[in-house]
Amino acid sequence: MQWETVIGLEVHVQLATRSKIFSGASTAFGAEPNTQACAVDLGLPGVLPVLNEQAVAMAVQFGLAVHAEIPEVSVFDRKNYFYPDLPKGYQTSQMYHPIVGAGEVEITLDDDTTKRIRIHHAHLEEDAGKSLHEDFHGMTGIDLNRAGTPLLEIVSEPDMRNAKEAAAYLKAIHSIVTYLGISDGNMAEGSMRCDVNVSVRPKGQEAFGTRAEIKNVNSFRFVERAIAFEVERQIELIEDGGSVVQETRLYDPERDETRSMRTKEEANDYRYFPCPDLLPVVLDEAYLEHLRSQLPELPADKRARFQDALGLSAYDASVLSASREMAEFFEEVHRVCGDAKQAANWVQGELSGALNRENLSIQNSPVSAQQLGEVVRRVLDGTINGKAAKQVFQALWNGQGGSADAIIDAKGLKQVTDTGAIEGMIDQVIAESPAQVAQYRDSEPEKRGKMIGYFVGQVMKASRGTANPQQVNDLLKTKLDALL
Numbered sequence: 001m002q003w004e005t006v007i008g009l010e011v012h013v014q015l016a017t018r019s020k021i022f023s024g025a026s027t028a029f030g031a032e033p034n035t036q037a038c039a040v041d042l043g044l045p046g047v048l049p050v051l052n053e054q055a056v057a058m059a060v061q062f063g064l065a066v067h068a069e070i071p072e073v074s075v076f077d078r079k080n081y082f083y084p085d086l087p088k089g090y091q092t093s094q095m096y097h098p099i100v101g102a103g104e105v106e107i108t109l110d111d112d113t114t115k116r117i118r119i120h121h122a123h124l125e126e127d128a129g130k131s132l133h134e135d136f137h138g139m140t141g142i143d144l145n146r147a148g149t150p151l152l153e154i155v156s157e158p159d160m161r162n163a164k165e166a167a168a169y170l171k172a173i174h175s176i177v178t179y180l181g182i183s184d185g186n187m188a189e190g191s192m193r194c195d196v197n198v199s200v201r202p203k204g205q206e207a208f209g210t211r212a213e214i215k216n217v218n219s220f221r222f223v224e225r226a227i228a229f230e231v232e233r234q235i236e237l238i239e240d241g242g243s244v245v246q247e248t249r250l251y252d253p254e255r256d257e258t259r260s261m262r263t264k265e266e267a268n269d270y271r272y273f274p275c276p277d278l279l280p281v282v283l284d285e286a287y288l289e290h291l292r293s294q295l296p297e298l299p300a301d302k303r304a305r306f307q308d309a310l311g312l313s314a315y316d317a318s319v320l321s322a323s324r325e326m327a328e329f330f331e332e333v334h335r336v337c338g339d340a341k342q343a344a345n346w347v348q349g350e351l352s353g354a355l356n357r358e359n360l361s362i363q364n365s366p367v368s369a370q371q372l373g374e375v376v377r378r379v380l381d382g383t384i385n386g387k388a389a390k391q392v393f394q395a396l397w398n399g400q401g402g403s404a405d406a407i408i409d410a411k412g413l414k415q416v417t418d419t420g421a422i423e424g425m426i427d428q429v430i431a432e433s434p435a436q437v438a439q440y441r442d443s444e445p446e447k448r449g450k451m452i453g454y455f456v457g458q459v460m461k462a463s464r465g466t467a468n469p470q471q472v473n474d475l476l477k478t479k480l481d482a483l484l
């Protein structure tokens with residue numbers, strides 16, 4: 001039997017407001033427990049929530065970025081349940097009238113094809129506090145700093161068909177929210193987490209199978225692993241004559257498996273009802289227009305422009321547009337050097353390699369985009385060759401201040417293109433390598449091209465890397481062939 005996987009994601013994005021969604025308490029990460037939860041976040045008697053306008057603006061910006069309908073009216077509902085990290089006894093959320101309606105996101109797959117994933121809706125809600133099970137012996141601590149932090153929950157349609165698509169979708173959402181600057185997208189700190197809904201069905205069958213929901217997966221890699229495990233579990237279960245039950249499961253990264261948390265029978269009845277303390281949110285066209293006019297160029301548009309207007313490959317365009325910082329760095333290098341393909345090669349090659357080795361993000365690159373652009377410009381105008389350019393890059397990386405030009409001068413890296421000078425070096429290398437010359441002379445003509453590499457290497461060395469490699473190659477060939 002052939003099986004097909006069906007996946008839908010519910011992504012929780014922590015919005016980067018400075019204060020909470022219904023109070024003025026700070027949302028800063030890492031403060032002493034319970035120093036950032038005010039009376040409103042605790043739901044003490046007599047307090048009233050006030051909606052944070054910034055959270056509304058951020059949610060709407062997301063909606064506009066995914067081409068969603070923005071309903072004129074949205075309403076907050078209370079989702080009632082008891083848990084120690086929820087002192088109010090309910091979470092304020094949006095059940096029936098969310099702030100963002102149906103939209104769509106384009107994802108890029110490994111073979112550079114794209115696919116549209118529909119978004120069912122996105123709604124605003126508040127986060128709960130945290131239970132700390134490790135800090136106290138035999139007891140659990142409660143930290144309510146996170147209570148009331150604004151979240152945007154983005155619910156997809158079940159449009160993904162394998163783990164790679166799910167990870168690509170999550171990356172696309174990550175890249176949109178960070179481009180917009182509405183979230184720091186830091187998955188390790190929990191700024192973005194997702195619930196993964198997975199089911200399987202026989203290939204060709206239209207009806208969906210019963211799904212399991214895997215809660216709170218917090219990395220791209222874990223999303224793929226959790227799905228892989230879950231798909232295998234469900235297929236095995238069905239093939240052994242059993243059936244999948246609708247339930248909530250947890251992914252355990254240490255054991256690389258999912259475990260049942262609660263089944264549908266034990267599911268809560270949340271008794272949703274409109275929050276009487278909050279007015280419906282009404283957005284007019286002028287407000288939407290104002291936010292629309294402030295949208296930055298988004299990842300999908302940037303990717304298309306890099307491909308169509310700058311002539312980059314689909315792969316380069318997709319890598320360079322994945323994060324806003326990367327895209328802006330590349331565009332600055334391109335502006336300075338004037339050649340998109342070379343700028344792309346240097347950013348993805350030398351620069352990304354160095355950043356990865358030292359585990360630095362591009363914002364903290366010791367070489368600025370302006371500096372890298374100058375290095376590339378000097379290669380393009382023939383001032384230095386590629387080898388010398390790497391030396392200049394390394395000097396800049398190591399903190400040698402100043403411009404690329406200053407380093408080229410100081411280190412004497414200007415490319416030697418003077419034919420006489422190069423010929424002089426060639427003559428010397430030939431005179432010092434009688435054995436290799438004899439070998440060259442005795443080899444088959446079609447093998448000589450390969451052997452020339454030795455001589456090129458020696459001449460380049462003699463020039464301390466500054467000779468023009470093409471000229472060295474051409475002149476060497478003429479001189480060696482004259483010896484035949």
Ligand code: ADP
Pocket residue numbers: 006007008009010155156157158159197198199208209210211
């Ligand atoms: P609920 O209201 O119980 O949360 P929803 O219908 O809102 O359920 O769906 C929640 C998420 O589960 C959505 O992202 C949706 O795409 C996904 N989903 C729904 N049915 C399936 C299914 N059969 N297989 C995989 N994912 C599904």
Ligand code: MG
Pocket residue numbers: 010
């Ligand atoms: Mg749900």
